[in-house]
Structure formats: C-alpha cells, structure tokens
Amino acid sequence: MKWLNLNYNTDDMPLYLAIAKAVRGAIQEGQLQAGDALPSSRHLAEQCGCNRHTVMNAYQELVAEGWIESRQRSGYRVVEELPVESSLGTGAAKDSPEAFSWRIPRQTQSLPFRKAVTYSVNFAGGCPDISLFPFQTFRGYMNEAMLRPDIQSLNYGDNAGYLPFIEQVDIFLRRRRSVVDKKIVIVNGTQEALYILAQLLLQPGDHVAVEALGYAPAWNAFRNAGASLVGIEQDHLGIVPEHLEKVAQQKTLRALYLTPLHQYPTTVSLSASRRLKILDIAQRYHIPIIEDDYDHEFHYRCQPIAPMAAKDPAQQIIYLSSFSKLMFPAARIGFLALPPALYDSVVQYRSVMNHKANVPMQDAVARWMKSGDFERYLRKLTRTYERRRDLMVSLLTQYQQKGIDLSFEKPDGGMALWVKTSGPIDQVFELSEKQGVFFQHERHFHLDSRSDQNRYMRLGFAGVNEDKMMQGLSCIMEHLKPV
Ligand SMILES: Cc1ncc(COP(=O)(O)O)c(C=O)c1O
Incomplete structure (x- = not known):
C-alpha cells in the first residue's frame, strides 16, 4: 500500500x-x-x-x-x-504522559491453544486436516458467488443469514441429523453463538451446569456473562444424570451445556438412555439445554446417534454446530438451530455484536452444498479420518504390547483418542513439546484444576497424516517408556 x-x-x-x-x-x-x-x-x-x-x-x-x-x-x-x-x-513523544492504565473488568481466562505451525506434529484434537480441503473445487463456488452475487443480500439486513445458505443448512440438518422444527441463524462459528446465548440468557450470579471435563471457550462465554459454572461428574459413559439431578436440587440451573455425540474431550457418546434421563431432569427442573455438536459427521461405527435436539417436543434444546471441522476453523461459519420462541430475540441480539455473517462465504458454501460436491468431500474426509483412527489405535496397541502401560477405548467417532497412562504425563508433555510434538494434557480440560490426575492425554488423529502420526507417537512413547 x-x-x-x-x-x-x-x-x-x-x-x-x-x-x-x-x-x-x-x-x-x-x-x-x-x-x-x-x-x-x-x-x-x-x-x-x-x-x-x-x-x-x-x-x-x-x-x-x-x-x-x-x-x-x-x-x-x-x-x-x-x-x-x-x-x-x-x-512531543519525550514529554508524553505516563501510559494510560486500562480498567478491564471483563478479562477472560487464557485458553491453552497453541499455534499449529509451531509444531512438527500437532496432535491437538480439534484440528481438521486442512490440506485435504478441496481448495480448487471450492474456488469455483467462490468465483460464482462473486460473478453472480445477489446484490441485495450484500447490504445490511437479513441478520439471520443468507437465505439460500439457511435453506441448505436446513436440508442438511433434516436429512443428515434428523433435526426439524428449529429456526436457523447463521453465525461466525460456534463461539459467536455461545457468546450471544450467554449474553441473552444469563445474568450475573446465574449457575450453568457443564461437563466437569470440557470445552473452555464455552465456559469463558458463560463466565463472561457473570455466570458461575457447576461441573457435572462424568464416568466412562459420559455425564452422570444422578449428579445432574443432585445439583439441580441444590441450585437453579439456567443452562446445561453438553457435547453429547463426541464428548469434548473424552469423545464418549452419551447413550440413548442417559440422554432420556438428562432430558427428563431438564424438563422437571426447567433447564435449557445447549447442545454443541461440533463434529457430527465424523462417526465411524454406524450412523451417528441423532442429536438430542432431534427429539425436543418441549422445545428447550438449542442446537449448535459449526463448519470449522467440515471446512477449516478460519472459515468462521456456524449455526444455531433454535426453538422458535427464541428466534427473534437471538436475531435482534446478534446485531448488538455484529450485523450478519459473511455473505459471500455463505453464498459459496450454499452453492457447494447444493451441487453435491460438499457431500462427496464429507464422505471422503470421514473415510480418511476413520483410517487415521484405526491406525492410531493399532499403533498404540503395538506400544502396549511392547510394555508401555496405556489404556484407551477405541472411539466410535470424533477426531481424537483419550488415552490413560500409568504414570504422570507432565514431563512427557514437556519433553515432547520441546521436540516439536504437541498433544493435549488433561489439565487443559478440567473445570476444577484439583481434579487433574496428570494421567490423560488427548491425541488428535484427524489432523495428522500417517507419517506424522508414526513420528509423533514414537517421540511421545520414547518418553513414556518404563525406566
Ligand atoms: C466442543 C467444541 N465446540 C465447538 C467447536 C467449534 O468452534 P467454532 O465453530 O467457534 O470454531 C469446537 C472446536 O474445536 C469444539 O471443540
């Protein structure tokens, strides 16, 4: 310039x-x-x-x-x-007054995110393999969006999203995830949806129930609205309904935030019976549920179980999902599927923070979805991730056979494995990181840091190709070897 x-x-x-x-x-x-x-x-x-x-x-x-x-x-x-x-x-600069001291009453907690580029192997669980994205094909849809724009849509207004994209998301939700009877609002990623919901539904002092091991960016959004978080206990089947009920008896819960399909970070799928119990408790105690379904398509054993929002006759579930894993996080596209009674308030509130999401991007994705290329890409990507999950499982099994004390369940879906070791992993984490290999330590996920057992690793398999996976695991296992 x-x-x-x-x-x-x-x-x-x-x-x-x-x-x-x-x-x-x-x-x-x-x-x-x-x-x-x-x-x-x-x-x-x-x-x-x-x-x-x-x-x-x-x-x-x-x-x-x-x-x-x-x-x-x-x-x-x-x-x-x-x-x-x-x-x-x-x-003038020499005589400048002392630097202004800012009052920042809403400071948030920092997130344990790392820059992907810093590592030669990054096992961070939420990273898709962006190198697999069909940039060439997608560029065609971007070109079309620019060559034949819907001029009116590029102006202010239509804050809920670009209509042809909403239509595609609606079809996608009905046909792939059985979610019907909801009203869709397009946002710049799930995080924006969480922020809007937190600001709209919570007041300082409110209590929000969350998974005791969970997703810190969502917690930040709730805390930023002044809410206190209550961790619900989890076992190997996901969150424990009896504990949720106990908490609900003691406190008025203004929301329950859940990742039922692939629990973040453990990847456990919440069983149908637990879902029913949780919904029953939510109904009896009048608790809105925020269901975050961030990587739905990546399910390998069978069809993924339908979201809780697919059966929500009382309309008390807000469903969130994102294109961050289907495309790449920087696409910043996500959506809310809302109970109709909330729709107007959410659309109005979103203009407090932003008018609308990026329309040319929505236009391009809508064209991509309509063409069928999107579905083809998803099928291919899911198969690739399944192969990577299988490879990681088989490599870890080989390490177990060589005497390294590891335990894990083969996950039905998701993008990561939740692996327990018999000894502390602090040192393993630090030594691996020094050698350019990153994984997520369980302490990144505890609501209450005192629960850290210093035993669990989250190993993302989706974002690393076969060679990198072998190289990265070999480095980690070297540090885990019994001495
Ligand atoms: C639990 C959970 N929710 C949502 C997302 C996606 O967030 P966003 O759409 O803001 O990129 C992620 C990504 O890592 C996630 O792990």
Missing part, C-alpha cells in the same frame, strides 16, 4: 521542506517503518496538490538526511537503519 496520510504546515517554510518534515515525522512516529515504500512522487504530488518536482525535492532532502533511500525500480523507501535521532522520537 502506497497511500500516506501527511499533516504538513507551510506557514514558515517552503512547501518542499514542509513535506519533508511531515514525512520525517511520519517515520519518527512509526507511521512509516524501516523498509516501507513511499508513495511515488506523482501520487504524493496529486495528494498534496503540488508539482511533482516539489515532492522530488522533499525526497532528496530526506535522502541527504539519511531517512530514505532511492532503490532501483522500487522507488523511494525508508532506510533499514534509521538515523539515531529517530530513536528519540519527536519532542
């Missing part, structure tokens, strides 16, 4: 010196940085309403002072090594 906003004053000096002073000031203030290109003399002359030679003279002055240099074919640039004077900044 060659645009440059300059403030200059010609009261007591010729114009070329005033321009030179303004450019020097822009460098000193950091508006222009080492190596930045300057506007061409023609552009800057147009901007300042002066002759091109005036700008050339200003630039020559700055070259002589050592602020900028002329490079062949790339015009003028700020020098890489600025004159010493610049490090002092302007006179």
Whole structure:
C-alpha cells in the first residue's frame, strides 16, 4: 500500500521542506517503518496538490538526511537503519504522559491453544486436516458467488443469514441429523453463538451446569456473562444424570451445556438412555439445554446417534454446530438451530455484536452444498479420518504390547483418542513439546484444576497424516517408556 496520510504546515517554510518534515515525522512516529515504500512522487504530488518536482525535492532532502533511500525500480523507501535521532522520537513523544492504565473488568481466562505451525506434529484434537480441503473445487463456488452475487443480500439486513445458505443448512440438518422444527441463524462459528446465548440468557450470579471435563471457550462465554459454572461428574459413559439431578436440587440451573455425540474431550457418546434421563431432569427442573455438536459427521461405527435436539417436543434444546471441522476453523461459519420462541430475540441480539455473517462465504458454501460436491468431500474426509483412527489405535496397541502401560477405548467417532497412562504425563508433555510434538494434557480440560490426575492425554488423529502420526507417537512413547 502506497497511500500516506501527511499533516504538513507551510506557514514558515517552503512547501518542499514542509513535506519533508511531515514525512520525517511520519517515520519518527512509526507511521512509516524501516523498509516501507513511499508513495511515488506523482501520487504524493496529486495528494498534496503540488508539482511533482516539489515532492522530488522533499525526497532528496530526506535522502541527504539519511531517512530514505532511492532503490532501483522500487522507488523511494525508508532506510533499514534509521538515523539515531529517530530513536528519540519527536519532542512531543519525550514529554508524553505516563501510559494510560486500562480498567478491564471483563478479562477472560487464557485458553491453552497453541499455534499449529509451531509444531512438527500437532496432535491437538480439534484440528481438521486442512490440506485435504478441496481448495480448487471450492474456488469455483467462490468465483460464482462473486460473478453472480445477489446484490441485495450484500447490504445490511437479513441478520439471520443468507437465505439460500439457511435453506441448505436446513436440508442438511433434516436429512443428515434428523433435526426439524428449529429456526436457523447463521453465525461466525460456534463461539459467536455461545457468546450471544450467554449474553441473552444469563445474568450475573446465574449457575450453568457443564461437563466437569470440557470445552473452555464455552465456559469463558458463560463466565463472561457473570455466570458461575457447576461441573457435572462424568464416568466412562459420559455425564452422570444422578449428579445432574443432585445439583439441580441444590441450585437453579439456567443452562446445561453438553457435547453429547463426541464428548469434548473424552469423545464418549452419551447413550440413548442417559440422554432420556438428562432430558427428563431438564424438563422437571426447567433447564435449557445447549447442545454443541461440533463434529457430527465424523462417526465411524454406524450412523451417528441423532442429536438430542432431534427429539425436543418441549422445545428447550438449542442446537449448535459449526463448519470449522467440515471446512477449516478460519472459515468462521456456524449455526444455531433454535426453538422458535427464541428466534427473534437471538436475531435482534446478534446485531448488538455484529450485523450478519459473511455473505459471500455463505453464498459459496450454499452453492457447494447444493451441487453435491460438499457431500462427496464429507464422505471422503470421514473415510480418511476413520483410517487415521484405526491406525492410531493399532499403533498404540503395538506400544502396549511392547510394555508401555496405556489404556484407551477405541472411539466410535470424533477426531481424537483419550488415552490413560500409568504414570504422570507432565514431563512427557514437556519433553515432547520441546521436540516439536504437541498433544493435549488433561489439565487443559478440567473445570476444577484439583481434579487433574496428570494421567490423560488427548491425541488428535484427524489432523495428522500417517507419517506424522508414526513420528509423533514414537517421540511421545520414547518418553513414556518404563525406566
Ligand atoms: C466442543 C467444541 N465446540 C465447538 C467447536 C467449534 O468452534 P467454532 O465453530 O467457534 O470454531 C469446537 C472446536 O474445536 C469444539 O471443540
């Protein structure tokens, strides 16, 4: 970008010196940085309403002072090594008042997320394999969205989402997940939905029940609205209904947040009988359920069990899902399938934080879904992830046979394995990380950090190809070897 906003004053000096002073000031203030290109003399002359030679003279002055240099074919640039004077900044900066101290009453807890690029093998459980995404095919739908846009939809309004995309999501939900009788609102990912719901449904001091081992970004959204979280106990079958009932007897619960299909992080599927018990408790104690179904399609043993929201005659379940795993997290597309009674309030509230989700992206995804390419890709992706799950299970079984004390259940679906070790894993985590191999430690998921047994690893299989998986596991297992 060659645009440059300059403030200059010609009261007591010729114009070329005033321009030179303004450019020097822009460098000193950091508006222009080492190596930045300057506007061409023609552009800057147009901007300042002066002759091109005036700008050339200003630039020559700055070259002589050592602020900028002329490079062949790339015009003028700020020098890489600025004159010493610049490090002092302007006179105004020297006298600047003490830095402002901000009051941040809504500070949130930091999340244990890592940058994928930092690791040579990243077993973080929520990472899809983005390299498998059909960028070429999708580009065609993006092009169509740009070539034949629905102009009206690109304006303000229609805050619930782009209608053709809502229609596709509606069909997808009915046919693939048996969710009917809900009203759809498109959001920029599940996180936005959680934020809207928390702000809309919760008040400071309210209690929200969550899985004791669970998804910290959702907790942050609830806490940020002033809610206190209550962890519901889990066993090998998922959350324990009897404990939920006990909590409900003691406290008024304003919401129950659940990941029933592939519990996050353990990947356990909540059985049909437990779902019924939980729904019964929710009905008797009047607790809204927020069902987060973030990776529904990745189920391998059989058809995934339908969401709880598929059978919700009382309309007390809010269903959330996302395209972050079906596409990639940066697509920022998710949706709420709402009880109709909540629809207007949610659509109105969403404009407090944002007007609508990105329409060209919704348009492209709608075209992709309608064409059938989306379904084909999903089938292929699910098969790939199934193979990776099987490979991880077989590699871990081989390590068990070699004497490494591990235990795990083969998950029916999801994108990760929840693996127990016989000894502490702190050191294994740190040593592996130093060698560029990342996995999630159980402490990333406990609501109550005192419950950390320092024994469980979450090993994501979806985002790593076969070679990386072998390499990463071999590194981790090296540190787990009995001494
Ligand atoms: C439990 C859970 N919910 C939702 C999501 C997706 O969130 P978003 O749609 O904001 O990317 C994830 C992704 O890791 C998740 O693990």
